[in-house]
Amino acid sequence: MNVTEKPLRERAGKYFLELQTRICAALEETDGKVGFVTDEWSRPGGGGGVSKVLEDGSIFEKAGVNFSKVSGILPDRIAQRLETKPGDFFATGISLVLHPVSPMIPAVHANLRYFEMDGGNSWFGGGTDLTPYYHFSEDTIHFHSVLKAACDASDPSFYPRFKKWCDEYFFVRHRGETRGVGGIFFDYLRGEPEKHFSFVQSVGDAFLDAYLPVVRKRVRMEWGEKEKLWQLTRRGRYVEFNLVYDRGTTFGLETDGRVESILMSLPPVVHWRYDVRPEKGSREEELVLILKEPREWISG
């Protein structure tokens, strides 16, 4: 395999763009009602992206899949946050968040990215995680199992490390809860770029297999106003995490990223009522208890 025929930045960008196309095609087919609207944009400092959004679908209330490939000069304060030196930079990635209509289908987030600084300092980062509003253990186990297999293909140490990292990263500190039931999260994968690119592709290729079976299993389940209201309230936690803690979001906003593409991740409709507490012994309480204490979903 002639992996050096093109620079890694080109191959990574090409992979992410193709992955966006592939994922959007599968989501459109699954939804069946409406398609993605494509919005191409360019960045004043260099590069640009393609934002794809589907709204008011039969299955997806809002689905955003964003590709970007940007470059330019990294300002000092951003360099500090990235633990690197100011200079020319290049970044490409795909980021998606899906908010289903049904409270029985979990929301999902995935992100894969490649970053390069002049001087050869480069790394991969990313991950994917599931946010159910009603919890079904078999869904969570399925999601984690597919991710574990994708990790194991590259390095058996990856899944346990990146699963733990995910639980720590998606922690809504002021609520004392994780955002969802996790998945994997990784960042600053430096050195061995070909191994890491191969790993990132495994994760990207596994995404639809990890998520779509869960959608298909839950899509015909019944739900009513009570369940919908619970979803809208829990979506508030999603917003709280993204705006208060998420590095991708705060970094994007601080560095004058494209606001609409960054905030595409926010749910379409959200409720904040005062002090909503689930009933003892309810399915709503079951979810909260699971989010209070991350657990291992698959045995070693």
Place this chain on the structure above:
Amino acid sequence: MNVTEKPLRERAGKYFLELQTRICAALEETDGKVGFVTDEWSRPGGGGGVSKVLEDGSIFEKAGVNFSKVSGILPDRIAQRLETKPGDFFATGISLVLHPVSPMIPAVHANLRYFEMDGGNSWFGGGTDLTPYYHFSEDTIHFHSVLKAACDASDPSFYPRFKKWCDEYFFVRHRGETRGVGGIFFDYLRGEPEKHFSFVQSVGDAFLDAYLPVVRKRVRMEWGEKEKLWQLTRRGRYVEFNLVYDRGTTFGLETDGRVESILMSLPPVVHWRYDVRPEKGSREEELVLILKEPREWISG
């Protein structure tokens, strides 16, 4: 006037608690449909508060008025943020946010607070500001005029300084817009404690006069689904400001404040649709243009 009969911290706390009662009574009378629910809470480290919430009213979709009086030992990292030294602290204040049902009635926020550190370092802070979703110049002028009069009674330099501070503080940087049409904002009013307490009382006493006439003027105006959707979308900016930039919110969340009381400020229902842009020449666009560039609403 025997102003020294009781310590300032006692008098300030008493004033804020009475103001909460007075404001809630007036809001209940204005709304006419539902009353406030009272939630008393205590803080593990010392002190506590009274949160009052009205939901699903005829005029107010959500109204939260919070009183707190807390004390204890200030952790190092909070002392740093407050530009003071670690040690015993005392803080009391009132904070309110009103989210009306009608998109024609502006949302409003007010906060008054007194902070004291051992060693005699103490200060007042606060302000109030208006967030319309459809703009009526006469409402904004009325709101600012009442606040200017309240300021002028203490110091003619206050209104121009605190009006400007408000425009700067409530700036949603990533959107390039202010949250609303401003009002006044002030912090760290040190020295001359009696003068500042008197000023803070003027502002507290003026709040209902500044806001309720606007409610009464707009409450019978007609609106439809289009206007409601615009309000729900604009409320997203309110959330973005509060969770990303607001010091009261981020400080409260970081210092393990009472989450439900802090996040009482968030609107009851919020929309985030992709890239919503007002039509050229519309009333929606008029609002956005006003928020892009703060202006003087009353002549000196």
